Amino acid sequence: MTTYPNSQKTLEIIKQLVSIPSPTGNTERVITFVEDFFRSLGIDTYRNRKGGLIATIKGIDDTKHRMVTAHVDTLGAMVKEIKDNGRLCLDLIGGFAWNSIEGEYCQIETSTGKIYSGTILMHQQSVHVYKDAKTAERNQQNMEVRIDERVTNKAEVRALGIEVGDFVSFDPRVQILSNGYIKSRHLDDKASVGILMKLMEHIVQSELTLPYTTHFLISNNEEIGYGGNSNITPETVEYLAVDMGAMGDGQQTDEHTVSICVKDASGPYHYKLRKHLVALAEKHHIGYKLDIYPYYGSDASAAIGSGYDIVHGLIGPGIDSSHAFERTHISSIENTEKLLYQYILSEMVK
Template sequence: MPSPSGNTNEVITFVEEFLTNLGVQTKKNRKGGLIATLPGKDSSKHRMLTAHVDTLGAMVKEIKANGRLRIDLIGGFKYNSIEGEYCQIETSNGNKYTGTILLHQTSVHVYKDAEKVERNQENMEVRIDEKVHNEDDVRKLGIEVGDFISFDPRVVLTESGFIKSRHLDDKASVGILLQLIKQIKQENISLPYTTHFLISNNEEIGYGGNSNISPETVEYLAVDMGAIGDGQATDEYTVSICVKDASGPYHFGLRKKLTSLAKDNNILYKLDIYPYYGSDASAAIRSGHDIVHGLIGPGIDSSHAFERTHQDSIDYTAKLLYHYVQSELVN
């Protein structure tokens, strides 16, 4: 379900209907995010968990004379990671057209040095799957500057348990939270504290989780991807517990509590530092909220490109959250 940052109403509505059908109280904030609340035994102290449903994407920057589109990126990623990707252009009146993101100098039969050309805004373009020859033809379709472009996720579930897809950051975590809420309702679990679940819709551009935090909130846990790469401990088979990212260290007491819960419940985990990363929890801290903040999530390979994780990582993340929401607050 396409949901680049700035155009998330469809997927937020889907999540809202899912939760409403479970009998969960929800409300939308003015930014378009969704907050679900489950009452707890203690209503004087609250918890908040968040995962973001917005994804990377693009906007139409320019309609070129050749009938193709120059794009502007939404979120932090590189043009090379979307070269050759199928995409969808959604106009302001709701019409949708498909296309492919290509280097202008793609054809090796025409451009001798195609492999040397820099992948940047100047050289990358969208080839629209319509009979268009020039700028006027494109505008007759209703396509204009500012129209949103989403990328084909190409979801594949393998027999060996891998999930391959774009946008596992952070739709994997949104799915985990929705199933956690469903499990709490179905098992009639009595939570120790009133617990809010924020389905954020602006995390990829930095400010999804920085508001709508009740003054009673003590702990704020972001559920987002764990970054995999050279020098990283995170893998695709455990839950990743972040100790520090580009914003600085996460709360030491909450981190110790999460690791303790993992050990006590046979949950495989890895502690890790994500050097070029920020979360909704760090956005909340930067905005001045007096909260205990943490970050966990499934390990995701090739972040902000064609991502992959394993069902084991999803399961361990879900299990840790299940025990976390029933635990006592950090002293």
């Protein structure tokens, strides 16, 4: 029987995941990475028309299903305009602040697959030239991509093959520290995807039998609001999203426990399922925090909004500085793994 959870191994696969560029709309490479992982385990998978990946493990009861989801798409940008000075104007993918990407290295992927490197900077960047370099608003008009090529005008940029609509990905700058912290962009939600991958590996290698047929959706459109709102079987009763817990003033969530969300911008999560998750955490001595996220939505809330008659819940590792320079700790990963494991082996709520 394999050791589970081995959260250090989970961190290693999270590092691989965040290192694969996958802004919403351009997730083929990372979906293939996860798909190959599942296929190596002999797990049945298929892709929906939106490009998401669904893997299924049959359970004892095939009349009632569970669905567990995590999303592999990330924040990013698209080229909105090629500027007269040979730099690029961006349009953001996902909900994040302009200042959170200032100074970041990035890559531009053309429609033919060619990759160019660049840096996201203020137009008024040099304090030796621009009086308002420190005070100018960080917005679409003022921020631009400096391409690491000899280009000074639109024609020279287009000669590289760069065009409006090309995807721009941010350097994750991932680091796993010896004290258990992992810091990187895109831990939302690749930390949770890594958790699902290692859980499914354990199920297969340990020859565990689940009480219910369980579908695992690797969603690829969550950051724009509709990744988990389809492909839910009629037999699905419970739908659990595994996504980050957001930290900040007034929040209980931390980097060392699993977050159990009780309410977000869509409204309360299913009360009985929430209490079931809490009972599992307390029974198995799993560190957890309950929390409310006022400016947050998940694939579970997207499914509810699409009209599915399901019981929905949301758990995940606590992530500091969400949608910016994110960080969590191995203890939060481990507690999330433990709760998810106990959940998929438990009876459904009544």
